[in-house]
Amino acid sequence: MIRSFTLLLLIAFCGKLFPAGDSECGALESCIDYKADVHDLFSLQRGLGLYMNYCSSCHSLEYLRWNRLQKDLDIPKNILREDLILNPNIKNSDYMTFGLNSDDSTAWLGAYAPDLTLRTRVRGESWVYTYLQSFYEDASRPLGSNNLVLQGSSMPHVLSSLQGRQQLNNKGELVKVSEGKLSEQEFDNAMQDLVNFLAYAAEPIRSEREKNGIFVILFFVIFTAVMWLLNREYSKDIK
Numbered sequence: 752m753i754r755s756f757t758l759l760l761l762i763a764f765c766g767k768l769f770p771a772g773d774s775e776c777g778a779l780e781s782c783i784d785y786k787a788d789v790h791d792l793f794s795l796q797r798g799l800g801l802y803m804n805y806c807s808s809c810h811s812l813e814y815l816r817w818n819r820l821q822k823d824l825d826i827p828k829n830i831l832r833e834d835l836i837l838n839p840n841i842k843n844s845d846y847m848t849f850g851l852n853s854d855d856s857t858a859w860l861g862a863y864a865p866d867l868t869l870r871t872r873v874r875g876e877s878w879v880y881t882y883l884q885s886f887y888e889d890a891s892r893p894l895g896s897n898n899l900v901l902q903g904s905s906m907p908h909v910l911s912s913l914q915g916r917q918q919l920n921n922k923g924e925l926v927k928v929s930e931g932k933l934s935e936q937e938f939d940n941a942m943q944d945l946v947n948f949l950a951y952a953a954e955p956i957r958s959e960r961e962k963n964g965i966f967v968i969l970f971f972v973i974f975t976a977v978m979w980l981l982n983r984e985y986s987k988d989i990k
């Protein structure tokens with residue numbers, strides 16, 4: 752009993768020591784801590800809306816199928832076809848590649864925009880959340896923007912109309928130089944929705960897995976209690 756408890760502690764400790772994703776945060780000391788919530792359906796739907804409007808022209812989601820998205824995010828079939836898929840040649844069972852060819856869809860940027868299905872797993876949710884907040888104007892870059900988390904990033908500040916323009920002050924900190932359509936709080940919330948959606952895309956089963964996890968733990972607790980009682984009864988006979 753004590754040995755298995757120690758083993759469990761050791762596993763939990765290793766998880767903390769070697770977390771999934773990269774905790775490095777570029778020029779920042781640390782990323783803003785954020786853990787995605789994949790149980791809030793409305794947030795995932797809002798995140799999908801942002802993704803379609805601001806990201807899908809460059810980034811694919813090549814491991815997620817349209818019909819899986821439709822089922823999980825409770826999207827009416829006609830909205831899926833008429834407002835999201837749009838192209839009649841794309842089937843509901845196709846992957847969400849948006850017709851992007853990974854090699855040359857963003858060649859005009861001089862860079863390749865990586866597929867985003869698994870990015871929150873590779874980089875970590877906090878990294879992506881902080882990255883999306885940390886764009887600033889930099890006249891030395893070809894597209895006039897840079898990013899504190901990924902220095903020299905070729906991705907333009909596509910969310911500047913929502914967030915407002917940002918620059919660096921002489922201490923190297925981000926300062927807002929114009930207002931966007933959203934207030935700071937609204938923009939934070941929007942980025943949470945977007946990262947929640949990306950975390951869902953990385954593992955569509957996650958919501959179910961986390962819910963099932965509670966039942967599994969509950970089962971073990973009850974099972975252990977029953978076994979303990981049984982053991983007590985048996986030991987009585989042995990004595």
Ligand code: HEC
Pocket residue numbers: 801802805806807808809810857860862863864865867870874879882883901903904905906907909910945
């Ligand atoms: C105009 C094209 C374009 C749009 C639109 C765009 N991106 Fe990018 N994105 C890129 C390019 C190019 C890169 C690669 C940057 C690099 O490595 O220098 C990139 C990189 C990224 C990365 C970092 C990937 C990594 O791990 O290195 C993330 C995360 C990301 N984009 C998320 C988004 C999200 C979310 C949106 C929508 C809000 C979005 N992008 C919209 C072009 C785009």
